[in-house]
Amino acid sequence: MLKTTREFLSTLLVMPDNWNSPSDVRDALESAGYLADDRIAQVVFLASRLDKPILAEGPAGVGKTALALAIAECTGRKLVRLQCYEGLDEAKALYEWDYHKQLLRLQSDEGAAWDDLEGDIFSESFLLERPLLAAIRSEEPVVLLIDEADRVEVETEALLLEVLDSYQVTIPELGTIEAVTKPIVVLTSNNTRELSEALKRRCLYLHVPYPSIERERAILEKRVPDLPEHFADKIARTVSSIRQVPTRKAPSVSESIDWARTLLTLGIEELDDATTASTLNVLLKYQTDIERIAKELSLDIDAEASPE
Amino acid sequence: MISTLTEFIDELRSVGIGVSMVEAIDAAQAIEYTDLQSRDNLRATLGATLVKNPRHYDAFDRAFDVYFGLEPLGDADTEEREGETSAEGGSGAGSGGGDGLMESMVDALLSGNSDQLRRLVAGAVDRYAGMQPGRPVGGRYYAYRVLRRIDSEELLARLIAALVPDDTDGGVDVRIETERAEALVQQVRDQLEQEITGRLIADRGRQQVAANRRLPLVEDIDLMHATRVEIEDVERAIRPLARKLATRLGQRRRHGSKGRLDVRRTIRKSLGHGGVLLEPQFKPPRASKPEIVILCDVSGSMATFARFTLQLTYAISAELAKVRVFAFIDGLDEVTDYFSADTDFAESLVAMSREAHIVRRDGHSDYGRSFTEMWERYPDAVTSRSTVIVTGDARNNYREAGLEAFERIVARSRAAMWLNPEPERFWDTGDSIMSRYSVACDSVDQVRTLRQLEAFVERATLPAHRRAKIAS
Numbered sequence: 170m171l172k173t174t175r176e177f178l179s180t181l182l183v184m185p186d187n188w189n190s191p192s193d194v195r196d197a198l199e200s201a202g203y204l205a206d207d208r209i210a211q212v213v214f215l216a217s218r219l220d221k222p223i224l225a226e227g228p229a230g231v232g233k234t235a236l237a238l239a240i241a242e243c244t245g246r247k248l249v250r251l252q253c254y255e256g257l258d259e260a261k262a263l264y265e266w267d268y269h270k271q272l273l274r275l276q277s278d279e280g281a282a283w284d285d286l287e288g289d290i291f292s293e294s295f296l297l298e299r300p301l302l303a304a305i306r307s308e309e310p311v312v313l314l315i316d317e318a319d320r321v322e323v324e325t326e327a328l329l330l331e332v333l334d335s336y337q338v339t340i341p342e343l344g345t346i347e348a349v350t351k352p353i354v355v356l357t358s359n360n361t362r363e364l365s366e367a368l369k370r371r372c373l374y375l376h377v378p379y380p381s382i383e384r385e386r387a388i389l390e391k392r393v394p395d396l397p398e399h400f401a402d403k404i405a406r407t408v409s410s411i412r413q414v415p416t417r418k419a420p421s422v423s424e425s426i427d428w429a430r431t432l433l434t435l436g437i438e439e440l441d442d443a444t445t446a447s448t449l450n451v452l453l454k455y456q457t458d459i460e461r462i463a464k465e466l467s468l469d470i471d472a473e474a475s476p477e
Numbered sequence: 478m479i480s481t482l483t484e485f486i487d488e489l490r491s492v493g494i495g496v497s498m499v500e501a502i503d504a505a506q507a508i509e510y511t512d513l514q515s516r517d518n519l520r521a522t523l524g525a526t527l528v529k530n531p532r533h534y535d536a537f538d539r540a541f542d543v544y545f546g547l548e549p550l551g552d553a554d555t556e557e558r559e560g561e562t563s564a565e566g567g568s569g570a571g572s573g574g575g576d577g578l579m580e581s582m583v584d585a586l587l588s589g590n591s592d593q594l595r596r597l598v599a600g601a602v603d604r605y606a607g608m609q610p611g612r613p614v615g616g617r618y619y620a621y622r623v624l625r626r627i628d629s630e631e632l633l634a635r636l637i638a639a640l641v642p643d644d645t646d647g648g649v650d651v652r653i654e655t656e657r658a659e660a661l662v663q664q665v666r667d668q669l670e671q672e673i674t675g676r677l678i679a680d681r682g683r684q685q686v687a688a689n690r691r692l693p694l695v696e697d698i699d700l701m702h703a704t705r706v707e708i709e710d711v712e713r714a715i716r717p718l719a720r721k722l723a724t725r726l727g728q729r730r731r732h733g734s735k736g737r738l739d740v741r742r743t744i745r746k747s748l749g750h751g752g753v754l755l756e757p758q759f760k761p762p763r764a765s766k767p768e769i770v771i772l773c774d775v776s777g778s779m780a781t782f783a784r785f786t787l788q789l790t791y792a793i794s795a796e797l798a799k800v801r802v803f804a805f806i807d808g809l810d811e812v813t814d815y816f817s818a819d820t821d822f823a824e825s826l827v828a829m830s831r832e833a834h835i836v837r838r839d840g841h842s843d844y845g846r847s848f849t850e851m852w853e854r855y856p857d858a859v860t861s862r863s864t865v866i867v868t869g870d871a872r873n874n875y876r877e878a879g880l881e882a883f884e885r886i887v888a889r890s891r892a893a894m895w896l897n898p899e900p901e902r903f904w905d906t907g908d909s910i911m912s913r914y915s916v917a918c919d920s921v922d923q924v925r926t927l928r929q930l931e932a933f934v935e936r937a938t939l940p941a942h943r944r945a946k947i948a949s
Binding site for chain 1: 712720
């Protein structure tokens with residue numbers, strides 16, 4: 170009995186309505202395996218209070234999408250995901266009329282009055298809903314993730330505005346559909362191009378940079394549980410040092426996790442320069458970057474064959 | 478709170494960060510859900526609602542420190558501090574900060590005791606800064622005076638000695654511990670700046686201190702006279718811009734049009750609906766393959782700017798396959814290979830200036846000779862698909878303009894654009910012959926800052942009509 174009560178209480182805690190402070194948010198996110206820093210927790214808290222979308226922007230692989238997934242998980246909401254790409258249009262993002270079905274309807278009932286038919290074929294049963302409409306119409310509360318919003322053309326961004334602004338979608342034939350429950354919206358962007366002012370204005374802006382050394386160490390410890398403590402510290406510091414050097418593709422958090430796993434798998438006990446040199450290719454994806462970093466850190470990448 | 482907030486927003490706007498009315502209201506609402514005891518939370522709240530561009534965070538932080546920074550440790554604490562310093566045997570002014578201060582600072586930094594550090598820094602400001610109310614000098618002067626006494630070099634050396642393990646032979650260990658030490662010294666600098674700023678505010682008021690501390694935003698830095706630190710900032714910002722330019726140049730055709738009707742596929746598709754031509758099918762638009770030819774003046778007067786041009790080129794070449802770069806001073810040479818996708822930019826720059834044949838005579842710009850050489854040596858480089866971008870100040874040292882060669886190059890291209898880093902009012906003064914070239918170009922733009930470069934990228938679409946081809 171006691172246990173179920175506690176379970177019940179803990180489900181209450183993870184509902185966004187019951188978040189009373191950023192630290193509640195942080196605890197909830199941590200229960201979903203996401204380590205938020207003060208800033209992230211504060212912004213997510215504000216988003217839940219002000220019903221505003223979050224625009225998370227930062228380099229690839231720092232956990233922007235993971236944040237949305239974690240919010241969905243810890244609030245028990247369903248995740249609706251809109252993956253953006255060049256050429257995304259209304260029919261793929263919002264809704265589309267089901268031509269085939271409409272045609273069948275017309276053919277099956279030849280001779281019927283047009284007025285009846287028109288009202289009929291432009292009704293909800295002929296509507297194909299796409300992620301944005303699905304998120305708005307969903308009966309249960311959802312988290313709407315609009316991933317890599319910087320990939321759509323500037324003109325397409327306008328599609329998002331109505332949803333972000335007032336959580337509604339207007340379909341000319343049907344009128345305006347308002348959200349049943351307000352979704353939590355997270356947009357992510359890799360900053361490959363600047364999003365329009367109009368979009369940014371409607372969002373809370375969350376810049377997600379590479380984590381601090383302390384946070385990265387905590388992330389490593391959480392994601393790679395077998396990792397010895399001093400290893401995590403050294404990895405976090407080394408990776409942070411590598412990020413200071415301008416490279417074509419700086420190592421992301423997922424790459425430093427990969428590195429930690431590689432070292433564990435290889436059964437390496439001491440992370441010395443030779444080991445670092447021979448496993449640098451896990452962290453860096455371009456040969457020029459590897460050479461650059463090796464030079465910068467005075468590592469000898471040719472001296473030793475990689476431990477196989 | 479609201480009045481401080483509006484002053485703060487005014488300050489952001491003065492720096493050049495556009496804050497809309499809606500965003501200001503958002504900030505005010507968000508503050509209600511913010512624990513004002515925590516500066517970090519407040520910083521997060523204001524950052525999320527007011528500043529929506531990562532490039533502006535430095536400026537935001539500077540302003541935030543003025544408006545919502547920690548109060549400086551005032552006179553009330555002075556006695557306590559005096560007591561402390563004498564207990565530690567601090568020898569006061571005179572002997573370079575005294576060993577006591579240095580050692581307690583190292584202790585405070587290594588143990589991460591920020592309160593202790595704050596007290597020590599405040600004490601140092603008391604003793605060494607020589608701050609007097611109403612004295613018209615900036616905070617940087619006071620910080621300099623204190624830092625000279627604290628001896629930050631020595632502090633760094635001691636921290637490194639304490640942090641780097643004795644028995645290590647690992648280069649990485651030394652490096653990461655040195656970085657840790659540098660971060661700690663930076664902490665002292667920041668704390669010092671915070672303390673001095675706090676005291677200046679007490680003396681002069683927030684608005685004035687904020688105005689004195691203003692730094693130009695990255696996009697407003699003058700590219701021709703940038704400092705080393707500024708150059709680094711700009712270089713970081715330039716890559717997204719290059720990508721934008723690359724997509725702009727490639728996108729043009731796709732936008733709006735779906736391509737021509739594909740009759741065969743439309744009929745085929747209609748079979749599913751009993752032969753009703755329900756869904757017209759279109760041929761995919763032909764993807765345009767933009768080619769860019771960049772002619773870059775790398776002479777002395779253009780050195781800093783050329784660095785950015787080449788950096789931009791370097792970034793573009795990672796996005797587009799067909800980029801050819803030609804550098805010139807009084808001779809012209811192709812330097813494309815120096816800046817291909819898998820080279821290192823800084824090294825390429827050095828290699829280029831050493832190996833490429835860009836100086837033929839005296840090393841002063843000669844546009845005429847360079848354009849002629851371009852036409853004669855690389856007649857095939859420019860085609861009807863290429864966009865030619867020339868970057869230079871058109872200062873020709875009173876030499877032959879080489880208009881004929883330039884016009885031929887332009888006539889063969891799809892579009893020709895000229896970027897001139899000089900202020901427009903200096904064009905055609907002295908040895909500048911901008912207007913003679915500009916007649917042939919599709920566009921000529923003054924580009925001194927990233928903001929202008931960005932505007933150029935925005936505009937970089939094909940001109941509606943091409944100039945009548947000049948008879949050759």
